[in-house]
Amino acid sequence: MIRQLLHRVFGRNTSAPSATRASSSSPRIIPREQHGIARDHIHPCALKVTSGLQEAGYAAFIVGGAARDLLLGLEPKDFDVATNATPEEVRAIFRRSRIIGRRFRLVHVMCGAETVEVSTFRGGPSGPPSPPSLPSLPGPSGNGENGETLHAHADEHGRLLRDNVFGSQEEDAKRRDFTVNALFFDPVQEELWDYLNGYEDLKAGRLKIIGDPVRRYREDPIRMLRVVRLAAKLDMQIDPNTAAPIGDLAPLLRNVPPSRLFEEMLKLLLSGHALSCVVDLRTRGLHHGLLPMLDVILEQPLGERFITLALKNTDERVRKEKPVSPGFLFAALLWHEVLAAWNARQSTGEKPVHALHQAMSDVLAVQNENLAIPRRYDAIMKEIWAMQSRFTGRSGRRPFRLLEHPRFRAAYDFMLLRCESGEIEMELGKWWEEFQHAPAGEREAMLLKDDAPRKRRRTRGRKKSAPANTAAADNTIVETSE
Known part of the structure; x- marks a missing residue:
């Protein structure tokens, strides 16, 4: 506990993600009067986690499918939280929590019988992810819980194998899969933050991938299945540029x-x-x-x-x-x-x-x-x-x-x-x-009458072989013949 406290006070890297970090573009902040989501629409456990993080001085938002479904008038199955606190910092705030994952390090915060998943804002390089043979990319907060360097790795096809590069809220929005999943809802202020026009895409019924479609599908080919599922589930049209490369990149699923x-x-x-x-x-x-x-x-x-x-x-x-x-x-x-x-x-x-x-x-x-x-x-x-x-x-x-x-x-x-x-x-x-x-x-x-002629079993002289095997074989035939 003392080590974690010292890390929070003295050990934070100046390039660590921060709610006040300057952004290359400001988000569109949509008030409750326009988006219509109220605080009481949020699950009490998710509200407790976001409030706890904000009280500790961190930014915290309801993100992903939960924010999207709330805007569509659907009841979310899960409420995921994104924050600028590192996994270790989240773990220090909530006693009933644990860090999970290697490909993506997350924190599960237990709240009664419920679990709230908390992720740190993800960042990343401006170019394609580095394959294992190239130098690793250090995360803003330097080292992980056990002193390992946090980095992103991809295989020879561009699929991300490990991605623990932390960044700003805007970078996190750009790292998400579709614009409608890149919306951030602050339940305390009841504000919706939109960096990528996801709110307008949602209203238009348009499913659009973020960034270059080819690169994003190479990073994670599962996105090609996800776009099909979400388009059907949400009754949305797939953006033409999002759909165009799928046929050519479909073989990438073999590498998953x-x-x-x-x-x-x-x-x-x-x-x-x-x-x-x-x-x-x-x-x-x-x-x-x-x-x-x-x-x-x-x-x-x-x-x-x-x-x-x-x-x-x-x-x-x-x-x-x-x-x-x-x-x-x-x-x-x-x-x-x-x-x-x-x-x-x-x-x-x-x-x-x-x-x-x-x-x-x-x-x-x-x-x-x-x-x-x-x-x-x-x-x-x-x-x-x-x-x-x-x-x-x-x-x-x-x-x-x-x-x-x-x-x-x-x-x-x-x-x-x-x-x-x-x-x-x-x-x-x-x-x-x-x-x-x-x-x-x-x-x-x-019951139907069984007119099939029964085979008469021949009576043979008793052999010296063990009768148990013959009985077992007969039982098997009788049972499976049904």
């Missing part, structure tokens, strides 16, 4: 870690506008690094109808604030790839059950090279796929056992999509709808 691609793709699919986003991804050639088989699937009438229905249903659930399972969603997107691989394996003579399980593994292995789908979703997807063949078994005890499966509801909804898309007969879906809701005493009467 698969885990980041999955996170952004999940945001896109759960935005409530998944269908329009996927159509736009395909139009702009962005889907190749995400769902490489999408073109093949959408060119097939059944595949196109199936995915369209799945995405429409997802959008409807999101709008009604109903839960959506990512595992179910990706199971739908990849189903026709699995189906094609399954049929291909069976055509070579593989048994259906073995062919299906191999097809599932093959598709997921290829897909995970592009999107790192977490294993917990892999398991859900495999269960949903594997259960589809069991819905045709409507005799004996098989339907009863299927009803008891913990994943029955998801697999049943998936089967209904297949019916609705024309892949399988609607009669199957209607039968299962009636069967699961019928009184227990009536279910027996609904």
Whole structure:
């Protein structure tokens, strides 16, 4: 604590970010009477953090999507704060806080069950970011918490790998992705600060990237996915200069870690506008690094109808604030790839059950090279796929056992999509709808007669091999044949 106090009093670099630092251009400061955002629109925790920073002598603003959504009359999911205090200085003010991140160092301030993310104003060089082989760029405040030099690094494609260069508020605005996300709201004074005409772009319904589009997409190719998602979510038009280079730069997505691609793709699919986003991804050639088989699937009438229905249903659930399972969603997107691989394996003579399980593994292995789908979703997807063949078994005890499966509801909804898309007969879906809701005493009467001839098991002489293996094999065949 003493060291932090001394650092605050004596150790600040004169080039550190400051609220009073001279700016090359003054922001447009919009009063409450014009923008319409009041202090009581802000989450109490975010208000507590901004007030605490300002009381300690720092500048602090609500930034990014929160300021944008408030102007649009939407309820923000998160309230992020930007300040001219360094992460160490923020940490010293708020006892329940911690510094996180390496690529971007942030502070999470805990407030009850809520967490407010606080970032220091970002700066940067006037030219492209330096690759690792060139000298690093020191930040205004010199060294980090452990004495390391704060700097920005980029890979050979221009993608930023690390960016801890601090700067002024204006520089921070210019480092953000889109003009509508570069607005700063001061909840204490109830003023909106606008450096880049973002307020006018928002009113005009125009989504515009900040700076040179090619350079900004190279810094972070994820921005190409984000512009598609935000345009659909906010019902805005993408600025022509912002859209122009996307087709040529789409291959840069291959250089993004698969885990980041999955996170952004999940945001896109759960935005409530998944269908329009996927159509736009395909139009702009962005889907190749995400769902490489999408073109093949959408060119097939059944595949196109199936995915369209799945995405429409997802959008409807999101709008009604109903839960959506990512595992179910990706199971739908990849189903026709699995189906094609399954049929291909069976055509070579593989048994259906073995062919299906191999097809599932093959598709997921290829897909995970592009999107790192977490294993917990892999398991859900495999269960949903594997259960589809069991819905045709409507005799004996098989339907009863299927009803008891913990994943029955998801697999049943998936089967209904297949019916609705024309892949399988609607009669199957209607039968299962009636069967699961019928009184227990009536279910027996609904069962179909099993007319298939039963294979007589030959009685052979007892062999010396362990019988346990044979029993296990028999059980496996009986179980999977459903």
